Amino acid sequence: MxxxxxxxxxxxxxxxxxxxxxxxxxxxxxxxxxxxxxxxxxxxxxxxxxxxxxxxxxxxxxxxxxxxxxxxxxxxxxxxxxxxxxxxxxxxxxxxxxxxxxxxxxxxxxxxxxxxxxxxxxxxxxxxxxxxxxxxxxxxxxxxxxxxxxxxxxxxxxxxxxxxxxxxxxxxxxxxxxxxxxxxxxxxxxxxxxxxxxxxxxxxxxxxxxxxxxxxxxxxxxxxxxxxxxxxxxxxxxxxxxxxxxxxxxxxxxxxxxxxxxxxxxxxGGKNPQVIFPDADLEQAADAVTFGIYFNVGQCCNSSSRVIVHEDVADAFVARVVALSRKVVFGNPMNSDTQVGAIVTTDHQAKIDGYVRQAVAAGAEVCLGGHIMSVPGLGTQFYEPTVVRGVTPDMVIAREEVFGPVLTVLTFKTLDEAIALANDSTYGLSAGVWSENIHTCLEFCRRVQAGTVWTNTWMDGFPELTFGGMKQxxxxxxxxxxxxxxxxxxxxxxxxxxxxxxxxxxxx
CATH class of the missing domain: 3.40.605.10 (Aldehyde Dehydrogenase; Chain A, domain 1)
Structure with a gap:
C-alpha cells in the first residue's frame, strides 16, 4: 500500500x-x-x-x-x-x-x-x-x-x-x-x-x-x-x-x-466486458480501463469490471493498468484532486473484500491491492485499487457484480472466443471493444449482447443517446x-x- x-x-x-x-x-x-x-x-x-x-x-x-x-x-x-x-x-x-x-x-x-x-x-x-x-x-x-x-x-x-x-x-x-x-x-x-x-x-x-x-x-x-x-x-x-x-x-x-x-x-446490474485486441492502442485502452474500474470507487453499474484481453498482449496490458492504478489519487473525497474516495458502507466494503478473497482461494492472482485500506485522519472505509488476473469464466468474481474498485482480467485467443466470453453473463448492460480494425469493432458490436457498446472509448454518454440493458x-x-x-x-x-x-x- x-x-x-x-x-x-x-x-x-x-x-x-x-x-x-x-x-x-x-x-x-x-x-x-x-x-x-x-x-x-x-x-x-x-x-x-x-x-x-x-x-x-x-x-x-x-x-x-x-x-x-x-x-x-x-x-x-x-x-x-x-x-x-x-x-x-x-x-x-x-x-x-x-x-x-x-x-x-x-x-x-x-x-x-x-x-x-x-x-x-x-x-x-x-x-x-x-x-x-x-x-x-x-x-x-x-x-x-x-x-x-x-x-x-x-x-x-x-x-x-x-x-x-x-x-x-x-x-x-x-x-x-x-x-x-x-x-x-x-x-x-x-x-x-x-x-x-x-x-x-x-x-x-x-x-x-x-x-x-x-x-x-x-x-x-x-x-x-x-x-x-x-x-x-x-x-x-x-x-x-x-x-x-x-x-x-x-x-x-x-x-x-x-x-x-x-x-x-x-x-x-452489469458485469461489463471491455475486450482488448492485440492491435489496440494499449496506452489509451489501459487509461480507459483504469478510469472505468475506479470511477465512483467502482460503485457503478457501468463499471468496466471485466477485461478480456488477447493473450498475446495480456502481460503488457496488465502491467500498464497496474502502473496507472498506482498513480490514481485515492483518499479524501473533499479534496478536488482526489479521483477515488470511500466505500459507501462497511457492509459493502466487506462484500467487496469477500469477492477478492474468494477469487484467490479459487486460484486467481492479485497483481495489485486486494485489501481494506486506511487514509490518514479518515479511517478505514476505503478499499485498495485491485487488479486480479488468472480469472476463469466460472469464478464468482467473473460472474457477479462486485461493485467496487476491483478489476478482473480474462484472456482470449480468437474473436469468436472473445465474443463468447463477453456474452457469457446473465447481464447485458454495456460492453467495449478496443481495436484499430473497423471490421473487428463492427462485428463485435453487432454480436455482443449489451444495450450500449463503446468502441475505443469507455463511458462517454450524451442525453441524445438512450441507455438501458439486455437480459438481467x-x-x-x-x-x-x-x-x-x-x-x-x-x-x-x-x-x-x-x-x-x-x-x-x-x-x-
Missing part, C-alpha cells in the same frame, strides 16, 4: 451543520407525522452529515394521492408543452446555480470525490434541458388511406402517475435520467431516493418549488424501501414504476407491480427519445368523417 497515491488533505470546507432533508408533498416540505428521522454518517469522515425524515405509509399515501389528483385534473398533463418546457428549463438553471451545494452533500453522503459529484450534479442540468426540448416533440400518426369516409389518428399521451425509485451511487444523475423525461411527457411523479443518499433529491424539491412546478406534480418521500418503496410499487393509483438498483430488487418490483399490471422500467440488466430505456417514450401511452382514434353508406341493420 505504501506505493499508492494517497491524499489525505482537504481543500473543501465541511458544512456547519447536518443538512435537514424533508419530504416534499403537494408542493410543501414536511417532516414525518411520527417525527422519525435517520442519520447519515459520512463514509469518509465518520460524522453525521445529514438527517432525513423517515416516511411511512401516511406520507407515501399522501404523495400518491397528490400525484393522482394533479394528473387527473390536468394541471400538468394538459398544460401546453411549451409551458412545461419552460419550467423544466428554469429547474435546469437552478441546478446549475447550486452545483457546489449539491456536490458537497453528495460527496459526504456517498464518499465519491467532489470533482465527480460536481460533474454529476452540474451535468444533470443538460438532461433537464434535453428533456425540455423533447416535451415539444410529442406527435403521433395519421392514416388517411382507410377509405374516403374514415380517418385514423394515433396519439401519444402521458402514462399517468409514475413512481421513481433511485439508488445511492449516482443519486442526482440517475434521478435526472428519469424525472425530467417523465415530467416532459406530462406525467406526475412520486420519487423515493435511497435512504443512504437522500439529500440532493430533497434539495431538488426546493428548485421545483422555486421554478413554479404546480403543487402535486412531483412529490418526494424519503425513507426505506419498506414501507415507502413497497407501497409505491403496489398502489393501484400508480400507473408505472421506474427503478434503478440491484437485479434482485428489480425482480421483486416486477412481481409486486404485476399485481396491478403496472408498466415497469428497470435499470439494473433490465428492461426499458432511459434518456434519449426512446427513454422519453417510455412515459407515453399510445391511443388510436378511429373517426368516420362522412355518413355511413349502408346500414348494418336493415329496417326495411
Amino acid at each position: 505504501s506505493d499508492l497515491n494517497i491524499l489525505s488533505e482537504q481543500t473543501v470546507d465541511m458544512p456547519d451543520a447536518p443538512y435537514q432533508a424533508r419530504h416534499f408533498i403537494d408542493g410543501e416540505f414536511a417532516q414525518s407525522a411520527d417525527g422519525q428521522k435517520s442519520d447519515r454518517v459520512s463514509p469518509s469522515h465518520g460524522v453525521v452529515v445529514s438527517q432525513a425524515a423517515l416516511g411511512s405509509n401516511i406520507e407515501t399515501e399522501a404523495a400518491i394521492r397528490s400525484a393522482r389528483a394533479a394528473f387527473d385534473d390536468g394541471r400538468w398533463s394538459r398544460l401546453p408543452a411549451k409551458d412545461r418546457a419552460a419550467i423544466l428549463n428554469r429547474i435546469a438553471d437552478l441546478i446549475e446555480a447550486n452545483v457546489e451545494r449539491l456536490a458537497v452533500i453528495e460527496t459526504l453522503e456517498s464518499g465519491k470525490p467532489i470533482s465527480q459529484a460536481r460533474g454529476e450534479c452540474g451535468g444533470a442540468a443538460d438532461l433537464w434541458r434535453y428533456a425540455a426540448s423533447l416535451a415539444r416533440t410529442v406527435h403521433g400518426d395519421s392514416h388517411n388511406a382507410l377509405g374516403d369516409d374514415m380517418m385514423g389518428v394515433v396519439l401519444k399521451e402521458p402514462i399517468g402517475v409514475v413512481s421513481i425509485i433511485t439508488p445511492w451511487n449516482f443519486p442526482f444523475w440517475i434521478l435526472s435520467q428519469k424525472l425530467p423525461f417523465a415530467l416532459a411527457a406530462g406525467c406526475t411523479c412520486v420519487v423515493k431516493p435511497s435512504e443512504v443518499t437522500p439529500s440532493t433529491t430533497a434539495m431538488l424539491g426546493e428548485f421545483l418549488q422555486e421554478a413554479g412546478l404546480p403543487a402535486g406534480v412531483c412529490n418526494i418521500v424519503l425513507g426505506y424501501g419498506n414501507p415507502v418503496g413497497s407501497l409505491m410499487t403496489t398502489h393501484e393509483d400508480v400507473d408505472m414504476v421506474t427503478f434503478t438498483g440491484s437485479t434482485a430488487v428489480g425482480k421483486l418490483i416486477t412481481k409486486s407491480a404485476g399485481e396491478t399490471l403496472k408498466k415497469v422500467a428497470l435499470e439494473l 440488466s433490465g428492461q426499458g430505456r432511459e434518456i434519449g427519445k426512446y427513454g422519453f417514450e417510455e412515459f407515453l401511452e399510445v391511443k388510436s382514434l378511429v373517426m368516420r368523417i362522412g355518413r355511413k353508406r349502408a346500414p348494418w341493420v336493415r329496417t326495411a
